[in-house]
Amino acid sequence: MKKILTFICILLGFGFSAPAQSVSKDSFYLLRPMAVFDGEQMHVGWWVLVKDNRIEELGPPSNFKVNSNTVIIELRGKTLLPGLIEGHSHLFLHPYNETSWDDQVLKESRAERIARA
16 A cells, blocks of 8 residues: 555656646656556556656566656656546445445444544
8 A cells, every 4th residue: 555655646746746837848757666557467577658747658678768868767666557547435434245334424423434444
C-alpha cells in the first residue's frame, strides 16, 4: 500500500508541479521503476518515457532512445500503475457479507465506523 501511495504522490506532484505554460517544449523524463503494471499484467524492468507531461513510450529498456536532455528519475523498488480513474473506496464501510449497508450506516455509531476506517 505504501508503494501505491508513493506512486500516486509522485504522479500528483509530477502532473501538477507547474502550470502548462511554464513547461518547456520537448521536456523529457525517463521513469525507471522496478515494474510497470499496465492494468492487466506486471512488467518487471519496464521504463516509461514522458514527453511534455504525456507518456511517449513504455516498455523494456532496449526500446528506448534517450536524449541527452532527458531527466532520469530512478524509482528503485517502486511499481508504476495506470491512473486510478474509478479507484474510490468507502473507508467507513466494511464488507456487506459482515453487515448490511443499512445496519452499518443507520445502526453503527460514527465513532465505531471511524475507528474501523
